[in-house]
Amino acid sequence: MSFPSGSFPAGERLRFRLPSPDDAAFYHRLMNEPDYIRFIADHGVKTIDDASRYIEAKSLARFATFGVGLWVVELKETAEPIGICGLVVRKELTYPDLGFAFLAAFRGRGLGREAGQAVLTLASDGLKLRTLCAITHPDNVRSANLLKKIGFEAHGQRHLTEIGETSDYYLWQQSDVESGLAQAAP
Incomplete structure (x- = not known):
């Protein structure tokens, strides 16, 4: 599964951009926060050089392969990366x-x-x-x-070999009314 690259989400207060090796200090900080390690993963990013390698090997590689990935989210006002x-x-998810x-x-x-809503808008309007x-x-x-606030619904759990654990699983499905596909009643 791949998508055309080049489109970016947009928010009122937020700007999205591709990650760069110049973001290594930010990635190092983010990926070493206790909640990141607890709830996402410990990717072994212990140094700025580790973070730079991660950006190249994982983040940018996803964009190159699939046309999508995890954008860096910045505050528009200051250009400070926040997430x-x-x-x-x-592979394991449909x-x-x-x-x-x-x-x-x-x-x-x-x-x-x-940020989540901006990605949903790009996914539905831009990527269809x-x-x-x-x-x-x-x-x-x-x-x-x-996830629930932006329209996802819980759908049980999935064990993913890629991450090595069981996660709660959610689905977001665009309805015909939201997408403008509903037909007016005769």
């Missing part, structure tokens, strides 16, 4: 996975919700996707609540 958000294509992670200092301000999924650690109540 990552986007679509992850996984639909692209909405993924996100934000620095703790920027949580609780509605920025994650704005009608279904997305999302996975969360079963104890990650904050992420589960965010």
Whole structure:
């Protein structure tokens, strides 16, 4: 599964861009926050050089292969990177996975919700996707609540070999009314 590259999500307060090796210090900080390690993974990013290699080997490789990935999310006002958000294509999942992670200092301000909604808009309007999924650690109540606020519904759990554990599984499906496909009654 791959998608045309070049389109970026957009938010009122947020700008999305491709990651770059210049983002290594930001990635190092994000990926070493306790919640990131607990709820997402410990990718062994212990140095700035590790982060730079991760960006090249994982983040940019996803965009090159699939046309989508996790964009760096910045505040428009300051251009400060605050998180990552986007679509992850996984072999074990039928639909692209909405993924996100934000620095703790920027949580609780509605920025994650704005970022997630911006990716949903790009997915439906730009990429013409009608279904997305999302996975969360079963104890990650904050992420589960965010997914529900932007229209995802819980659909049990999935064990993914790629991440080595069982995750809560969510689906987002665009309805015909939302997409403008509903036919007016005669």
